[in-house]
Amino acid sequence: MSTPSPSSKNFKVAFLPSHQEVEVPIGTTLQEAADRNGISIDLPCGGQGRCGRCRVKVEKGQVSQEDNPHLTPRQREQGWVLSCQAQVASDLVVTVPPPRERARAETSTSRAAATVRLEWPLEPAVRRATLEIPPPTLEDNTSDLERLERAAKEALGIAGLEVSLPLLRELPQALRQGEWRVTAILEGAAGDRARLVDILPGEVKGPLWGMAVDIGTTNVVVYLADMSSGHLRDSASAPNSQASCGEDVISRIIYSLRPEGLKHLQELVIQTLNELLSELAVRNGLATTEIYDMVMAGNTTMSHLFLGIPPRHIREEPYAPAATRFPPTQARELGININPNASVTCLPSVAAYVGGDITSGVVSSGLYKKKELTLFMDVGTNGEIVLGGDDWLMTDACSAGPAFEGAGIASGMRAIKGATEDVRIHSKTLEPTLKVIGDVKPLGICGSGLISALAEMRVTGVVDRAGKINLSYIREAMGKRCRAREGEHGKEFVLAWASESGTGEDIVLSEVDINNLLRAKGAIYAGITIMLRHAGVSPQDINEVLIGGSFGRHIDVEEAIQTGLLPDLPWERFKYLGNTSALGAFQALLSRQARAAIKEVAGRMTYLELIADNSFMEEFTAAAFLPHTDMDRFPSMKNLLREAS
Amino acid sequence: MPAVELPVQKWPGRIHEVTLGGNGRKKVVVGGEATLPFLHFEGAIPHRPAIAIEVHDRNPAEWAENLRQVWGSALKSPAAWAKKASELGADLIALRLSSAHPENGNTGAEAAKKNVAQVLEAVDLPVIVLGPEVAEKDNEVLMAAAEAARGQRLAIGDCMEKNYRTIAAACIANGHVAIGKTPIEINLAKQLNILISDVGVSRDAILMDPTTGALGYGLEYSYSVMERLRLAGLQGDAMTAMPMICTVGEEAWRQKEARVSEGVPTTWGQAKERAILWEGITAISLLEAGADIVVLRHPRSVELARATIDKLMAGAGQRSA
Amino acid sequence: MPLSGIEIYKLLPKSNCKECKFPTCLAFAMKLAQKQAELSACPYVSEEAKQALDAAARPPIRLVTVGANPKSFQVGNEVVLFRHEKTFYHPTALVVRVSDSDSADSIANRVKEATTYTVERVGHNMGLQGIAIQNKSGDKAAFARCAQQVQSLTDLPLMLMASDPGTMEAALEKAAAQKPLLYAATRDNWQPMAALAKKYQCPVAICEPGGLQPLSDLTEQVSKTGVEDIVLDPGVRDFNGSLVSLTQIRRLALKSNFRPLGYPVITFPSEAASSLEEEALLAGQQIAKYASIVVLDHFSPEMVYPLLTLRMNIYTDPQKPIQVTPGVYPFGNPKPTSPLLVTTNFSLTYFSVAGEVESSGFPSWLMVTDTEGLSVLTSWAAGKFDAPKIAKTVKEFKISEMVSHQSLILPGAVAVLRGELEEELSGWKVMVGPRDAVDIGSYLKRSWTS
Known part of the structure; x- marks a missing residue:
């Protein structure tokens, strides 16, 4: 923080996209300037310049700042700076990027889903038609069924009509009750035979429901x-x-x-x-x-x-x-x-x-028509991975275990109220700061929190690269209130003391928990590596990483990279897509074309059996390290650790 | 006629040089290779691989009779044994403190200090000190050995994933070289090198033992893991570019083919010669896969390995095939 | 150069019609890349694609067959410099040399010995591949006679070694039907030698010690006469020279796709050795580093057995670890009262356990369970090393007739199987051994009292 001296000069700082402007003394940090304008920029590391997440882009003007490993030379060239570090040195125009998506746990219903776009021609398998049917006469006393069929053929251009016995039983009544005007719910396209799903007297309007x-x-x-x-x-x-x-x-x-x-x-x-x-x-x-x-x-x-x-x-x-x-x-x-x-x-x-949730996701995510090499992942108990684009698609599944869903971890829980979803550990004092869903006392820790904790523990030296807790180092740093100890299941680190938790008990991560996490993330990364090898491409060739599944909504890319769960690619290549499985089902419900696309995609996805791949165990061993045995695959983590030491 | 263009590979990396001994004692430097084993035309191989002879701090009754005979009365004291080994052409003495094993006497720090001191006194060669391979005992006797030989730049092992911190710290404090041992897996070997480095051991003070499989008993695994480690090191990965040590004698002489002379198929041939070839072929194969130190037991194997290394190093300095 | 799965895929119809019996064109392409499928399985592949794939599939090192059926051997067709990259395919042929100047008796003894030699290792029988006959006498008739004698004594493939084409042909007249390897075409005799190779349809070795360029030139000349089955002898004999020139030949063939040197290589370790042991060590080097045929001048079981073992090790497919034949293996003349240990049939697991049992000094039985080549923990996790399987193995090999104590020692890593196993094997006592093989000796010392 700079205190303006009498001789100091003031500069104007304009923030985009809101076009708000503020005048501040030279030496003010951009974050502070933003704050004065009521623009809040998250400082996950509390302004230490350590997490690199408060970056903003200087469009015009000069700032003074020290080199920071969180920025690549290219980013620096483009004008990106850390707002907690960069100080005003001239009039400025600064773009503040939108806050990173960190969706909260979904409540049981959500109308936000209404924003879902179909992106396919609206052509559901089922349609509704009102038919006028000539009543029978003594001259033409053809049966009700034939009359219906004739009318449907004429009006809708279908080739024939299948009517089930139960519906046939209702037909005479429906026709007469509607005075020879009925609404038919039909399944089948024009030109094909259609199946009668329902027959209702009169003309029925309003929504045609599907699920x-x-x-x-x-x-x-x-x-x-x-x-x-x-x-x-x-x-x-x-x-x-x-x-x-x-x-x-x-x-x-x-x-x-x-x-x-x-x-x-x-x-x-x-x-x-x-x-x-x-x-x-x-x-x-x-x-x-x-x-x-x-x-x-x-x-x-x-x-x-x-x-x-x-x-x-x-x-x-x-x-x-x-x-x-x-x-x-x-x-x-x-x-x-x-x-x-x-x-x-x-x-x-x-x-x-690799199931229908994935074929559905491959279509709804758009992967199947990408021109550039794209990776799709759906992380849950199993991690399913699909690589490719419009030309070819490869897929595999790695049994990551339920660690990311909170199972197999002593303090693990699902991402609901009371779950720790984000952890910061101070680089000097090693004191953790928890962010808990619902802003209550923590009850446990969910998948995103586990990844966050693991990344922070590694960056601050609480654990070594094998995930072992460094007891002597923590004791030295923390003194009497040391959060590391020998527990029942080996060494453990206390994230929240009993007094700080909502359970009345300590919330800890033990070496056993960490080992489970390492194995889970190692399996997923190994699955990615093997698929890339089969395709003969390197991680850098991946143009885009699409993350589906509920886990993806909460995951923090930077931390996931720091732990070695995701490949070390520029953040902008990662996209969260939410529930791609449900979205694909929705598209298939409303569009025959989407349904056909999913069928087509299922037919051309090539499955790699990881169990049959002898290099899986080796890749897994290599990946069960923080972030990975081959540090060259994680250059951003390499820089970060160099700086931390 | 198509012209032959000899493929010469440019290796961006180099194996770290590790010095043992010195400070009044003979000095042995291993590592420093800038190419694959013995391909002198392609890059420098500044140091020949070294041969260590295995010496124990107790009379190993379980050794094959053939071996016991050839060492004779020297087996009775580690100093005499080391002296004889030195005379028989060892570059290094590998002193295994097997008396510290709970079943072989369970001796402790004092005995370790004494035995190490005696061996250091008896020979002027650099010394490798190995523990009984029981984690707690290793910590105890290797710490003692490290202190007793402060400044003598021993190689001390083995650091394993479970106990590397203690032994590595003792190496730093007393100026020794740490040996990291991992079970025939390239990633585990690299991980241990990283962990040992993270404790503060410098790169020129780490040897790696990727675990030896003897001929017919997993040799192919060691061979390939070592080739891969060496390739990775030469390709510029500093954390696999440690010189490698192989306990060939221990593994070869553990096997029936080397130990047993009676009751085996006649197609195995004459026992004495077979045993030596078992140790010799294991040694040469691993040298050609990248071993920088082989620890041997039989004097004839030592002689053969030395002659072979001479011949393989004969091309050094020449730049054509 | 072999194509990757994706590269092959680009040449296929991409219709995913499944007529090749693979679920997708890409799956088929990946199998083609791994040489686990035939292109002919695709009915819709274009002529263009066929040609591109054929060209890519042409082996960079020619596969050469020596000898005629039923006993012949094949060498070459290697695709990697390091076995971990894929595997070495065709094991080095070990050939024993006799000379036509030796007495008929000593020739007969040597040939019989070499022919009948066979040694078993982990369920595999290993032996020698051929007999080389050296024209040392300088006499045409003696050489032909010797060839005939050897041929009558062995069904192993032959290698005829003479520098004079006339002498060579004299022996060929007797032995051509066996398709012997002719050694050697040189810069002085290559034309008549190549003619003989062509006339009798035999493979021929080309020896040119002047360096790889002259060797390559000579090979080109020979191959232009239509002789395709060629074996190279760069003429360099010593440890380092052999390592370097064989490495360069392999690199040229694989990395530079240099056709004139894309052939298997032959070596003669005894010509640079001062003792039998040294011959064995050099032969060992050459087995690992790129010799396809190694000619030995000495034959003794204690030399050949380790070499055959080394060859087995080096030529094992790293993707498919050697499996030990399931069964009961005795160590040190065990008695019915000796301990019985149980392990899996993954070779490395077996070897580490066997090694420790052997060196423990305790005569013991080791029961190897069929776990399809998986280690203890992996096979347990895969459900291939469970109580029913172990119990079945105990019954299958009638172990209760071999041991009197009815107890077995389980690997410590699968201690959880104990209860279930005792249920499966009523009357048996299941003991839990150490987790690590290295502790077997001390475990037996401590726990085995009966």
């Missing part, structure tokens, strides 16, 4: 869409009730082997789905039977369990699932409380561990 579902191992998400307008109307999510039978897919497959186990699992997920449906129906004032189509995206195990197909062989070598393409079925067969005749379509998988 897109993402069945995740942990969460089920339902999007409610109006298929006539192409709008997303509402969404809801809930934990997958199958979790009571096992946290990950492997334990669910094992559960499915019990007598009635498979049936029970199927019932549980359908129950979750039906509960969400009722919630949406009530909130939006519709009957669930007004929902006429459903598209589901899930990993291969979830699709099997949802359809009641034995998943057993997904788990056993050579990992051949019962199916990767699933036959269309109808809601009544699965007990889903939408219209019983509505189709239920499960998006196709590629292999045992």
Whole structure:
């Protein structure tokens, strides 16, 4: 902080994009100047110049600053500076980039999803048509069914009409009640045979409801869409009730082997789905039977369990699932409380561990049509990775384990209220500062918090590159209130004392926890490395990294790079896309073209079996280090550590 | 006729030079290679690989009879043994403090100090001191050895992932070279080099032991890991560019082919000669994969290895094939 | 140069029609790159693509066959300088040399010895590949007679060594049907030698000690006559010279794609050795560093056994570790009361355990379970080293008939299997051994009292 002396000169600083202006004395830091204007720039490291996250771009004018390893020569050339370090030295024009996306945990419903753009021609599989049908006469007493078919052919250009027995039973009444004016809900394109999904007397208007579902191992998400307008109307999510039978897919497959186990699992997920449906129906004032189509995206195990197909062989070598393409079925067969005749379509998988959630994500993320080399990742219990673009696509899945979802970590938890999502450790005092979802006392630590903690512990020397806690160093730095100690499970570091936590107990990370994290991130990085090698490209060749899945929303790119989870690429190459699986299901619901694209993509994704790759163990060992055994792959971390020492 | 253009590879990296001994004692420098083993036409190989003879601080009753006979009464004292080894042409003495093993006497710091001092007294060669390979005992006796030989620039090992801090610190404090040992895996070897460096050991004071597999007992794993480490070092990776040490004698003589003369197939041939070739072929193969120090047991193997190294180094200074 | 999977993919129809039995064109391309599929499996591949792929698939080092069926050997077709990069494919042929000036008896003894020599190692039988006959006598008839004698004694492939083409042809008249390797075409005799190779359809070695340029020139001349099966002898014999020239030949062939030197190489270690041991060490160097055929002048089991073991080690595919044949292995004449240890059939695991058991001095039994070549922890994690599998192995090899104590020692890393295993093997006592093989000796000393 500079104190203006009488001789000091004042300069004007203009901030973009808000065009706010302020006059400050020479030597004021840009952050301070911004603050005076009410523009807040986050200082995660408290203005030590250590985290490099408060960068702003000087468009015009001069600042004084010291060299900082967080900026590449190119960035410096472009005018990027750290606002906590750079001091005003002339009149300035400064651009403040938008705050980095750090979405909070989603609440159970979110209308924000309504901003989802379809990006496909609106052409749902199901359509609605009002038909005028000539009433029968003594001259022409052709049957009701034939009359309907004739009318549909004439009006809609379909080749034929399939009507199920239950609907046929309703047909005479509907025709007469509507006085030979009926609304038909039909599935099938012009020129093809169509299937009658429902027949309603008179002309029915209003939304034509459809639902897109993402069945995740942990969460089920339902999007409610109006298929006539192409709008997303509402969404809801809930934990997958199958979790009571096992946290990950492997334990669910094992559960499915019990007598009635498979049936029970199927019932549980359908129950979750039906509960969400009722919630949406009530909130939006519709009957669930007004929902006429459903598209589901899930990993291969979830699709099997949802359809009641034995998943057993997904788990056993050579990992051949019962199916990767699933036959269309109808809601009544699965007990889903939408219209019983509505189709239920499960998006196709590629292999045992690359499912419809990924084929869906490859399309909704746009990966499948990228001209430049693009990497798509969906990080959950398994990390699925897809590499390629419009010409070819490769995919693999690495069993990262549930560490990033908080499981297998003593203080781990999901990203809900009370979870520590961000950790800062002071470089001198080693005192941690926690950021907790909901601004309450911490109950535990979630995936993003774990990555953050690991990165900070490494950068500050709390752990060595093998993830071992450096007890003597911490004791020296912290003295009496030392946060490192020998615990029950080896050495541990206390992030929050019992008095600071919401549980009344210490929140710690032990060497065992750290080792689990190292293995999880090592598996993912090794999966990326092996795929790049098979493609004959280097990480630098990746033009864009698209991150899907709920984990991706909370992850901090810089910290993920510091821990060696993500390849060390410029930040702007990473994009968070949120729930790409649900989005793909939504697109498939509303557009036959999107549905065809997902099918096409599933057919051309080439699956690499990591277990069959003998170099996996070696790459894994290399990656189970902080950030990696080969430091040259992490130049930004190299610079950072050089500076820290 | 197509012209032959001899491929000469430019290696950006160089293996670190590590000096043992000095300070009144003979000096042995290993490392410094700027090319693959013995390819003198391509880059400098300033130092020949060194041969260490393995000496124990107790009479090793478990050794093969063949070996025990050839060393005879020298086995009774580490000083006499080291002296004889020196006379038989060792470049280095590798003193294994096996008496500290809980099952071989469980001796402690005092015995280690005494034995190291005696060996240092008996020979003017640089000395490698190795622990009994039981983590706690290693810490105890290697710390003592490091202090007892302060300034003599021993090589001390083995630093393992579990206990590298203590031994590395003792090496820094007393001016010795640390040996890091890892189980035949390139990444683990590199990781340990990094960890030892992070403690503060300088690059010219680290040797790595990537673990030796004897002929027929995993030799191919050691061979390839060593080739890869050497290639990585020459390609400029400073953290794999440590000179390598191989405990060839220990591994070769552990095997039936070297130990047993009776009750084995006749197709194995004559026992004495076979044992020497078992040790000799293991040694030469690993030298050609990049070993900078081989620790041997049998004097004839030493003789053969020395003659072979002479011949392989014969091209030094020439720049054509 | 071999193409990568992506490069091959660019040449394929990209229709993902699956008629090749692979799920995608890219999957097929990647298998082609790994040489695990044939291009002919694709019915839609274009002529252009075929040619490009054929050119890329042409081996940079020619595959040469010596001898005729049923016993012949193949050398060459190597694609890497370092075995970890892929693997070395065709193991060095070890050939034993006899001379036509030796007595018929000593020739017969040597040939019989070399022919019948076979030694077993981890379930694999290893032996020698051929007999070289040197025309030392300078006599045409003696050489032909010797060739005939050797041929009648062995079915191993032959190598005829004579510098005079007439002498060579005299032996060829007797032995041509066996497709012997002719040694050697030189700058003085290459035309008639090449003619013989062509006439009798035999591979020929080219020896030119004047350096790689003259060797390359000579090879070009010979190959222009239509002789394709060539073996190179750069004529450099000593340790360093051999290492350097063989390295350069391999680099030229692989890195510079230099065709005139893209052939297998032959060496004669005894010609630079002052003792049998030195011959063995130099032969060892040449097995590891790029010789395809090594001609030995001495034959003794104690020399050949380590060399064959080395060859097995070096030519093991690093991607497919050697598996030890499952079964029960005795160490040091065990008795029914001796300890029984259990391990997996990953060679490195087996070797470290076997080494420790051997040096422990305890006569012991070691039961090797079939875990498909995986180590203890890996196979346990993969469900291939579990209680039912171990119990099955115990029963399969009738171990209760070999040991009287009905107890076995489990690797410490899988101590969790103990309870289940005791259930599977009723009446057996399951003991938990050390985690690390290195502690086996002390464990036995401490725990084995029966």
